[in-house]
Amino acid sequence: MHSLRVDLGQRSYPIHIGTGILADPALFAPILNKGPVAIVTDDNVAPLYLETLQQTLKALHKAPLVITLPAGEASKSLDNIQEITGLLLNAGYGRDCTLCALGGGVVGDIAGFAAAVYQRGVSYIQVPTTLLAMVDSSVGGKTGVNHPLGKNMIGAFYQPRAVIADTDTLDSLPDREFRSGLAEVIKYGLINDQGFFSWLEDHMDAVLARAADALVKVIGHSCKDKAEVVARDELEGGLRAILNLGHTFGHAIEAATGYGRYLHGEAVAIGMVMAADLSRRLDLIRESEQNRIYALIKGAGLPTLAPALPPADYLRFMRVDKKAESGQVRFILLRGIGSAVITGDVPPAAVLQTLQAFM
Ligand code: NAD
Ligand code: ZN
Numbered sequence: 001m002h003s004l005r006v007d008l009g010q011r012s013y014p015i016h017i018g019t020g021i022l023a024d025p026a027l028f029a030p031i032l033n034k035g036p037v038a039i040v041t042d043d044n045v046a047p048l049y050l051e052t053l054q055q056t057l058k059a060l061h062k063a064p065l066v067i068t069l070p071a072g073e074a075s076k077s078l079d080n081i082q083e084i085t086g087l088l089l090n091a092g093y094g095r096d097c098t099l100c101a102l103g104g105g106v107v108g109d110i111a112g113f114a115a116a117v118y119q120r121g122v123s124y125i126q127v128p129t130t131l132l133a134m135v136d137s138s139v140g141g142k143t144g145v146n147h148p149l150g151k152n153m154i155g156a157f158y159q160p161r162a163v164i165a166d167t168d169t170l171d172s173l174p175d176r177e178f179r180s181g182l183a184e185v186i187k188y189g190l191i192n193d194q195g196f197f198s199w200l201e202d203h204m205d206a207v208l209a210r211a212a213d214a215l216v217k218v219i220g221h222s223c224k225d226k227a228e229v230v231a232r233d234e235l236e237g238g239l240r241a242i243l244n245l246g247h248t249f250g251h252a253i254e255a256a257t258g259y260g261r262y263l264h265g266e267a268v269a270i271g272m273v274m275a276a277d278l279s280r281r282l283d284l285i286r287e288s289e290q291n292r293i294y295a296l297i298k299g300a301g302l303p304t305l306a307p308a309l310p311p312a313d314y315l316r317f318m319r320v321d322k323k324a325e326s327g328q329v330r331f332i333l334l335r336g337i338g339s340a341v342i343t344g345d346v347p348p349a350a351v352l353q354t355l356q357a358f359m
Helices: 025-031 048-056 078-090 105-122 130-135 165-174 175-190 195-209 212-232 239-245 247-256 264-281 285-297 309-321 348-357
Strands: 002-006 013-018 036-042 063-070 098-103 123-128 142-147 150-157 162-166 331-336 339-343
Touching: 002 063, 002 212, 013 212, 025 048, 025 162, 036 048, 036 078, 036 105, 048 063, 048 098, 048 165, 063 078, 063 105, 078 098, 078 105, 098 105, 105 123, 105 142, 105 150, 123 130, 130 165, 130 175, 130 212, 162 165, 162 195, 162 212, 165 212, 175 195, 175 212, 175 239, 175 264, 175 285, 175 331, 175 339, 195 212, 195 285, 212 239, 239 331, 239 339, 247 264, 247 331, 264 285, 264 331, 264 348, 285 331, 309 348
Parallel strands: 013 162, 036 063, 036 098, 098 123, 123 162
Antiparallel strands: 002 013, 142 150, 331 339
């Protein structure tokens, strides 16, 4: 097992990564409050891993309330916050309870937000079961739900008590979901970890084969990189925005294609290819670096081209992206592999050329 900490002073917490750790009561014992436990999960994950987590909690004399949501993004709604908090109230859960989010980013985001608002805040534990949730959504304390007018528009920064990432749960993850999570992994190498990027170039076969030791390395390294950025800028005052590399283009691709055509990580992969191209056009990186980035993303089985739509369609969505401040689109660009910069100062003609080059 590999353990690390997210260092946020009073709100610091551990991340444990390893095989079979979902079944280890000793890991859960120190992170549970004295009150009862509720597990929030979805109906894909429940048949696979709920029993194991229940057994672990039973060994600690907890008989958890189980709340199972339909799998999918539509479950991230305020209605379900009402539902979850209603079930907790009916069960008589007080402020000393603990929520466990067992599932992907959808479950993590909604359970975390429920924990943030239930009785003004109760403790929660992230038990991520997708690669994306292990390397991204379970770390950093962004929680929330969607509003009909916008994704993630209602939420809170609220840190978990711990993250327990059992890599065995990734065995059942569909290939496309796994590769989509890899896009965020590659992102960490690009924004602040050149050594990790090189390691990924050398070990992509083992990663794609989901070799246990490669997974622990990938998840541990990604969490460390994200934790470092979060520790320096918990509430996204500035630096944390570098985590959005590839996301300005990526969100526009998701929106312009009506969501659903691309998984988030797939759109981010294309977005990172575009961000690298734009960085090279602005002479921030060399062509050889751009080629390495392209090769790694393609080698991970991720898409590198966006659908050929009128560029104006993409540009419109880039302007409404919430990263656009005072009408100016902000880009996260690269100064090299392992070094990102945030800039609003990008010639529109260069953005257009980049869009046209990758569709
Ligand atoms: P998800 O939670 O929808 O999971 C993807 C699919 O895989 C679902 O159908 C789920 O039921 C299934 N699944 C989960 N674990 C499985 C397993 N072990 N085996 C088989 N199937 C499994 O999606 P996701 O990609 O994990 O997360 C996406 C969500 O995360 C989005 O809502 C996004 O907004 C959010 N997110 C949040 C943050 C953050 O910082 N809070 C960061 C990135 C993304
Ligand atoms: Zn993302």
